[in-house]
Amino acid sequence: MKYLNYRKQCIGRIQGSPDMEPIVVFENVYAGYSVLRRFRSIKPSYMGVLRNISFKLHRGERLAIIGExxxxxxxxxKVLLRLLKPRRGRVLVFGKDIYRVSGDELRRIYWRIGYVPQDPGRSLNPRLRVEDILYEPLEAQGIGWDTFLEKARNVLREVGLGTYILEKIPDQLSGGQQQRVLIARAIIHDPELLILDEPTSALDVSMQAQIINLINKIYRDKKLTLLIITHDLAVAQYLADRAIVLRRGEIVEEGGIDDIITNPKHEYTKLLISSYI
Ligand SMILES: Nc1ncnc2c1ncn2[C@@H]1O[C@H](COP(=O)(O)OP(=O)(O)OP(=O)(O)O)[C@@H](O)[C@H]1O
Ligand SMILES: [Mg+2]
Structure with a gap:
C-alpha cells in the first residue's frame, strides 16, 4: 500500500469506552436530494442516496467512512451537520436529536464540533485573509480580536504554520498550507469531535503523509474524537481504529480497520482493497 514506508503511529484509543454514551448515533437513516428532471416534470423528484444507515461513534474513537x-x-x-434533513431515521449528536432541537441548544452542540470540508481550494473564501477565515467561527461567539489573536498564534503553531500566514489570502497558499488553515479553523474553538472529509485527497503523496501525521498528533494532544471520510483505504488505516464501508448509500461492512483490510468479508470491500495493493 501507498504508505507502507511510513511508520504507522501506534497511538491507540485515548479515552472512553463503548459503554459510554456515544457522541454520534445514526439510527436507520434514509436521506437524499430533490432533483429537477427538467424535461420530464416541473416538479422536483426525490433521489434516495442513504439507505438504512446506522452506526455509533464513541468518545475517543477514530472512525473512518470508506467508499468510492x-x-x-x-x-x-451533511445529515450530521444538519444541512440535509433525513427522510427517515434519527440522528443524535452529543445525546440530542439534532432535528428536534434549535436555537442556543443547537448552537451549543455545533460548538463542540470542528469540520474540515472536502476540497481545501474551494472551501476557503478567496477574498478573505487567513486571519478573517480563522476569526469567523469565533466572531460569531462574540470573542474579541485580542483573544482571537492569541488563539490564532497557538493554533497556527499546532498545525505547523507561521503567523505571517495570517495576512495571506488562500490563493497565496500551497495546497498543504490551505489544508492546514482549514484544520486550524476547525480546531480553533477547541471542539471535541473533529470531522475530516477527504483530508488528503487534494494533496501529493509526501504532503498526504505530513497531514496524516498532523491529524494524529492533534487527535492525541487535544483528546479528540475523529470521524474521517475517505475513499483511500491507506488513509483510513493510518487515521482510524474502526471503519464502516459504504456502497451506494448502504453500509456493507463494519469493524476494526486492520481486520477489514486483512480479512474483508464483503465482495465490495475486497474490490476496494485489491485496487489499492
Ligand atoms: N446537492 C446535491 N443534489 C443532488 N444530488 C447530489 C447532491 N450532492 C450529492 N448528490 C449525489 O448524491 C450521491 C452521493 O454523493 P456524495 O457527495 O455523498 O458522495 P461521496 O461518497 O462523498 O463522493 P466523493 O468521494 O466523490 O466525494 C451522488 O450520486 C451525488 O451525485
Ligand atoms: Mg464526498
Missing part, C-alpha cells in the same frame, strides 16, 4: 466516489460519504456528513 458517489457512495454517499459526504451526504452522511
Amino acid at each position: 466516489s458517489g457512495a454517499g460519504k459526504t451526504t452522511i456528513i
Whole structure:
C-alpha cells in the first residue's frame, strides 16, 4: 500500500469506552436530494442516496467512512451537520436529536464540533485573509480580536504554520498550507469531535503523509474524537481504529480497520482493497 514506508503511529484509543454514551448515533437513516428532471416534470423528484444507515461513534474513537466516489460519504456528513434533513431515521449528536432541537441548544452542540470540508481550494473564501477565515467561527461567539489573536498564534503553531500566514489570502497558499488553515479553523474553538472529509485527497503523496501525521498528533494532544471520510483505504488505516464501508448509500461492512483490510468479508470491500495493493 501507498504508505507502507511510513511508520504507522501506534497511538491507540485515548479515552472512553463503548459503554459510554456515544457522541454520534445514526439510527436507520434514509436521506437524499430533490432533483429537477427538467424535461420530464416541473416538479422536483426525490433521489434516495442513504439507505438504512446506522452506526455509533464513541468518545475517543477514530472512525473512518470508506467508499468510492458517489457512495454517499459526504451526504452522511451533511445529515450530521444538519444541512440535509433525513427522510427517515434519527440522528443524535452529543445525546440530542439534532432535528428536534434549535436555537442556543443547537448552537451549543455545533460548538463542540470542528469540520474540515472536502476540497481545501474551494472551501476557503478567496477574498478573505487567513486571519478573517480563522476569526469567523469565533466572531460569531462574540470573542474579541485580542483573544482571537492569541488563539490564532497557538493554533497556527499546532498545525505547523507561521503567523505571517495570517495576512495571506488562500490563493497565496500551497495546497498543504490551505489544508492546514482549514484544520486550524476547525480546531480553533477547541471542539471535541473533529470531522475530516477527504483530508488528503487534494494533496501529493509526501504532503498526504505530513497531514496524516498532523491529524494524529492533534487527535492525541487535544483528546479528540475523529470521524474521517475517505475513499483511500491507506488513509483510513493510518487515521482510524474502526471503519464502516459504504456502497451506494448502504453500509456493507463494519469493524476494526486492520481486520477489514486483512480479512474483508464483503465482495465490495475486497474490490476496494485489491485496487489499492
Ligand atoms: N446537492 C446535491 N443534489 C443532488 N444530488 C447530489 C447532491 N450532492 C450529492 N448528490 C449525489 O448524491 C450521491 C452521493 O454523493 P456524495 O457527495 O455523498 O458522495 P461521496 O461518497 O462523498 O463522493 P466523493 O468521494 O466523490 O466525494 C451522488 O450520486 C451525488 O451525485
Ligand atoms: Mg464526498
